[in-house]
Amino acid sequence: MTLTHYLALGAGLFAIGLFGALTRRNVIGILMSIELMFNAANINFVAFNRFLHPDRLLGQAVTIFNITIAAAEVVVGLALVLAIYRKLNTVYAEDYNLLKG
């Protein structure tokens, strides 16, 4: 297994996440897709760390950070979704268009 394999996995995962984020109608789905992209990034971090600087743990540390932030982000995101759901009674992203120009 070389670095390329890991990077290909990360890129694939990112592409799937991006696709999900752009195409899902459900906001919660979008949130989940974003999580996928986060994890794609995490894989890249860990892989780079392992293959380029195995003596240091910088990549792992950043990944831990990312996981924490992703968790917080999901909490905030879900809270927002809940709040906006109460107001608009919908979970579809295309209905969230209050900022329409």
Next chain:
Amino acid sequence: MNLLSWIIFTPLIGAVAVLFIPKEKVTAIRATALGAAGISFLLSLVALAFFSTAESATGMQLVERHAWIPTFNIQYFLGVDGLSLPLLLLTTLLTLLSLIFSLSIQERVKEYFFWFLLLDVGMLGVFAALDLILFYIFWELTLVPMYFLIGVWGGPKKEFAAIKFFLYTLFGSVFMLLGILALYFNSAPHTFDLVELAKMHPGWTEHFQIMAFLAFYLGFAIKVPAFPFHTWLPLAHVEAPTAVSVILAGVLLKMGGYGLLRVSYAVLPLGFKWFIPYLLVIATIGIIYGALCAMAQTDMKKMVAYSSVNHMGYVLLGLAAVSSTGFNGAMLQMVAHGLITGALFLLVGVVYDRAHTRDISAFGGLAARVPVYAGLMTLTCFASLGLPGLAGFFGEFFCFLGAFQRFPIFAILAVTGVLVTAAFFLRMIQKVFLGPLNTKWASLEEINARELAAVLPLTVLTVYLGVWPRAALDLMNPTINNMVNILAPLFNK
């Protein structure tokens, strides 16, 4: 702070205090305003007591001097001499009396007294300031309160009158500012100090002095008002409320005459000398023409307003004489005119408040109904037409005396103005007070205590100065003699 600052800024303190009183508490507002004006008046009496009238006391007295904007050598420089002190006293007195008369104002009392006190600050400052920038600031400071006082509390055409007054006088003072800057940039070292500037004329060319003189003259002549810049005056006088007319005629016009002596004559003697022939013509026209215009009036207030044009013409005539006699006359005439015309406006206001008309022919026979009022009015009218024994005589007489010594023709021409003045005042007295009582006014009320309190001091002073002109002359004579003697070589060439 020394005495002069206190005199000037006590009304300002009063004005600020008035702002902090709720507008419903009318009595407190009135008391504060009167108190401030009263203290200012008392302090000016203290200044009079400290003022030296010795022959040698020709310089500035009660001087206060601080650097203000050192970069441009602008100072906070106050002082009085024989020219300014009488006018300063006149200002504090007339303000106090006008405020007493204004106690009957019911509309927007708070603003009224605020503006009035602010106006007082400006006028007092003009007479005490010896730095041209300070002078200019105070000069302009009088405009805004006047604008509001005429524009808010005035008669039917008040807005127009206020705007016309404001723009006209502003027009003049803009040129004055130009003159001030010209003096500044041509002085070495650059200064706005009037005492210093008065020593610099030998270094200036005649051409420069004439140009600077004209710039200042425009500012002062509009204020005086000298023919033909007088037309704002009848309008502003007629539309202004009574007390404001008093200040307008009694003090604001004097600022012009004072400026001509203090700045135009003392600082720019060659310019002044060059202008004398024109000044004579202007003065003579002002005297005769003002009197004739007054004779054509049917509105008492407008008549008095035009009579001011006539009376200030005497002042200009006295100035044109360039002699101790003429200058004494001009100063005395300014003081007397302040007292007399102030009283006249108050008295016209008294009858207007009752009858709501000032039309001369609308009355008749009032002397039988309101003898005290008629007596005061008659006395004041006689004072105004220059009866000996009353204040108006000596000022007028010295102006003529001074003018006659140098320019007899103009004095002879101008004397006819005296006759016309007598004619229109007597006609007014006849139509308003004499003859059978017009039954429409059968229940007209006699002058009341408040009005008497405002008028009587002026009447008493009118008689006092008429019998004992020394009271004013002793203050002015040393300064004026000195001013004339210093520049005598220039003018007698």
Next chain:
Amino acid sequence: MIDHAYLIPLVPLIASIIVLLFGKEGPKSNMPLLSIGAMGFCWLDSCSILYKALTHQVSMPYPAPSLPWFTFGDYPVSLGLLLDGPAVFMTFVVTLVSLLVQIYSLGYMHGDTRFKRFYAYVGFFTASMLGLVLSSNLLVVFACWELMGVSSYLLIGFWFEKPGPAYASKKAFITTKLGDLGFYLGLLLLFAYAGTFEIPMLAQRASMGAVALPVEVATAAGLLLLCGAIGKSAQVPLFIWLPDAMEGPTPVSALIHAATMVAAGIFLVARTQFLYAASPLASDIVAWVGLLTAFMAATMALVAYDIKRVLAFSTVSQLGYMMLGLGVGAAGYTAALFHLTTHAFFKALLFLGAGSVIHAMHTNDMREMGGLSKKMLSTSVTMAIATLAITGFPGFSGFYSKEAILAAVYGHSPLMWAVALLTAGLTTFYMFRMMFMTFAGNPRDIAKHDHAHESPSVMTVPLWVLAVLSALAGFLLSHTGAFEALVHLPEASHGGHHPGFLLWSALAVFAGAAGLSYWLYGRGDFAVAADLKAKMSPIFTLLENRYGFDDFFLLLVKGSDVLARICFWIDERIIDRVFVDAWGLICLLLAEIQNFIDTLFIDGAVDLTGTVTGWAGGGLRGLVRGQVQEYLLYVAMAASLFAMLTLIH
């Protein structure tokens, strides 16, 4: 008391102020007593001074102390007294006449609602005259002169509720003021040359000859002062105010005509005699003005029916006499002032007598009188004495003074003497005419006549006092030489001899005029007089119109009114409208133009930027539809684009 002579004008002044301001007003007011007391004091004071002067206990002019008044420039001015012969005599006359007039007024003004004020004014009037007489300072003389003008204004208009007095008072003031302008300018001229107002110093300058005071200046100053005198003393052409001044209460007329006001003009010319001495031209003009006035006024008196107007014209005529006397040199000077003194007595008496008649008859018109001698004995007898005095009946006071003037005039110019003599004849004629119409014959208005009664003694006693003086003053002062001793010019030659025919011609003229008067008016019916009037109606009309002077001055007044209106029109329509408001309009117009340019170009450019941005925004807004996923897509596209570019390089 002579050291306190300043009290003479001061006491009545203070008394009049007290009377005016304090005490209760009304018919029962007792403030007049204060005024009378003050005047009595002054009279006693002046008596003592006169006595001392006559007995040479003090020398004239007496050096009285002076008070510094004020200083202007380098000129000090002081309040001082000039106590010389004329002043002493005049003070005596003025205080006496004023005192008697005030006592008389207790009866005449009885019941008037402004009783007290009348006394205040009269006191002020007298004080002004006394100040004028006594002051050594020409400026103070002028001040008193003007104050007298004001007092006369107040007194003539005393019954101001009636339009007549209100108008007359104004007319008097303005007319005299016209003359006063001359006085004013004369004062300016004298000061410009001499640098002082002190009469003795001016006289000294004049006596030093043409170097100190050029003849032209003396002439100009003399003529200017004469203008003042013409106004005040009602000379031609400014006499027009005097007949109208009869609208005032009669005691005031007595005061004006006898002791104050009109006497002031004569006194001024006498005081400034040094100017006329220095200038023959001015002196001649004085004489001619006097002669003309004397003659014209006498002719106007011939046709008047108002008893007071007859007396008014007679005053003007007599003042003309005095002016004439002043214009003919040193002898005339003494004679004129002598006539001023005697005239004061008999003219005051005539006016007070006329007042008594008016008080009784309630009319001024002599055509409604007649036959009053039986009812009003004191009045008629005293007035007869006064008439004899004024017409110059031998032995009475007027005889001495008038003869003295005529003699002086003859010495100057026989032609003038002839006219003056004719005038004397006219005087005799109209005075007797007045006496005949008033007191002789039968009553013409029975109702008024029945109502008439002699005045109370408070009014008749002053008449008798004046009658005694009118009869005797001339003899006492002239024969003893007392008057001439005190009142004379330095260069006067003493006691010149006059040709005897002067006296005889005067007596002949007197007899002729008195006889003519009796023939026309003394015989009960006026048929001959009426016939004469019908035949000579143009002359009568001319005289009744006072030679058209009134119309002329009325025209002057109207003219100045028109001028005033023109000035005001110019002021309002041209100076204000064209030169001031037009500025405003031009500014407004410029502002409009600038506004237009502003809107079109400058603001347009600004607006264009905004508009373009707006259009751009409008076009782009289609891209922004509020869809989160679209935005994400843009981000992804941009990121991929960026990544591709990075990879290509």
